[in-house]
Amino acid sequence: MNLMTIIIIGIILLGLIAFFATKVENKTTNFQSVKIPLDILEKEFGKVEINGGTLRFWGNWFGKPMDNYHEIKNVEFDKTNNILILTLDDGEKITMWNPSGLEIGQKELQIKKADKILFEWHLYGENKTGENLRFESYKNNGISIEFATDFMPEKRNVECHKSEPALSIIGY
Structure with a gap:
């Protein structure tokens, strides 16, 4: 050659x-989807079919694309303060302030907009103690998405885009 x-x-x-x-x-x-009000999601959670999948926050994957799988196990919606809390299968928690635009498709759940998202999880394979609790925080400041984490911040290459949905759970 x-x-x-x-x-x-x-x-x-x-x-x-x-x-x-x-x-x-x-x-x-x-994607083909159905729009559901957040308070209805909380009330009817057991009746709504939601597949699990990989997490994405404003276009930023949690882990590698399609490398992990999370299912929603509980939904709480504080209508007064407009805060949505999703509890996932391994105790992870996604807290969203002022979320809007919930859409559920065959293999994807999206929340189009939010002011802030806090994702909390315990280190995988470790005991679920306070010292093993980690977080990623995403804040929409109106111009861009501000990111903070206490999990290997020096190694993180984060690319968030306001044009992307605030949260996506993408199934396989």
Whole structure:
């Protein structure tokens, strides 16, 4: 193989990687869904079919895309303060302030907007103690999404986008 052939193969491979990465990134757009008011979700939670999946906050994956699976086990909605709390299968908790635009599709749940999201979990494989509790905080300041965490912050490469849904739970 000469150098030109290697370069062409490299360009083709990079194009394929970019194509498939775009397909994964766009997975949350344009899905068939049903809109449900948040207070109805709390009251009718047991009757609403919600599949589990991978978590995404304003376009930022929790972990690698499609690398983990979470199911909603409980829903609380404080209508007075407009706070939604989702408790997940391993005790994780997602607290959202002023959420709106809940849509449930065949393999995805989305909440389009929120002022702030706090995601809390215990280190996986460890005892559920206070010292093992971790968090990710996302705040919509009107211009961008501010991110904070106490879980390996120096290694985190976070890309949040206001144009993305505040929360997506994307099923397999």
